[in-house]
Amino acid sequence: KAGVTQTPRYLIKTRGQQVTLSCSPISGHRSVSWYQQTPGQGLQFLFEYFSETQRNKGNFPGRFSGRQFSNSRSEMNVSTLELGDSALYLCASSPRTGGNSPLHFGNGTRLTVT
Amino acid sequence: DQQVKQNSPSLSVQEGRISILNCDYTNSMFDYFLWYKKYPAEGPTFLISISSIKDKNEDGRFTVFLNKSAKHLSLHIVPSQPGDSAVYFCAGDNAGNMLTFGGGTRLMVKP
Numbered sequence: 212k213a214g215v216t217q218t219p220r221y222l223i224k225t226r227g228q229q230v231t232l233s234c235s236p237i238s239g240h241r242s243v244s245w246y247q248q249t250p251g252q253g254l255q256f257l258f259e260y261f262s263e264t265q266r267n268k269g270n271f272p273g274r275f276s277g278r279q280f281s282n283s284r285s286e287m288n289v290s291t292l293e294l295g296d297s298a299l300y301l302c303a304s305s306p307r308t309g310g311n312s313p314l315h316f317g318n319g320t321r322l323t324v325t
Numbered sequence: 326d327q328q329v330k331q332n333s334p335s336l337s338v339q340e341g342r343i344s345i346l347n348c349d350y351t352n353s354m355f356d357y358f359l360w361y362k363k364y365p366a367e368g369p370t371f372l373i374s375i376s377s378i379k380d381k382n383e384d385g386r387f388t389v390f391l392n393k394s395a396k397h398l399s400l401h402i403v404p405s406q407p408g409d410s411a412v413y414f415c416a417g418d419n420a421g422n423m424l425t426f427g428g429g430t431r432l433m434v435k436p
Contacts, residue, residue: 269423303422312421316370318367
């Protein structure tokens with residue numbers, strides 16, 4: 212079974228631009244979550260989607276948004292990029308939502324904002 | 326407000342000995358706790374979890390202990406192997422798939 216696939220692996224953008232990251236979950240997994248990892252803040256929850264609906268959202272500004280498609284693939288978008296948005300963005304999938312269902316992470320997209 | 330804390334940034338252990346990684350939390354609403362291992366340039370890999378109503382869960386060389394009164398959990402790895410060298414994260418889950426992670430502990434297992 213293929214794991215969680217994130218594209219692209221690396222991305223360099225300029226302040227003020229916007230970016231879209233993509234995630235393909237494990238086949239059959241309907242929950243997709245996004246996390247941001249930075250040296251200063253560690254791993255932080257961004258949002259979770261299940262059956263195309265956002266179930267939970269972390270404490271991030273509205274510039275961070277996401278969506279999920281009917282095939283469970285997900286995208287996250289960051290608009291008006293700031294230097295502080297430089298981070299590793301991790302996508303994780305799970306068969307279901309509601310807890311006690313370990314998340315399976317992709318290898319991430321490393322975003323650098325200059 | 327750090328709801329999950331891993332106070333030891335690093336730990337060094339001899340191969341074959343026990344590795345004990347610790348984690349403290351403040352949020353009493355966590356339903357489950359999970360441990361993940363992370364190698365450089367890879368995403369975290371799930372290791373083991375424990376429900377908040379249990380005090381121990383074991384899977385092969387990995388055992389997680391939960392002390393709810395102390396709001397403390399620990400991961401024991403016995404015996405430790407060089408391939409276990411990685412960063413270990415503990416996480417609490419109180420809303421289903423919305424994990425709160427600790428800052429991580431870098432484990433180094435020396436041959």
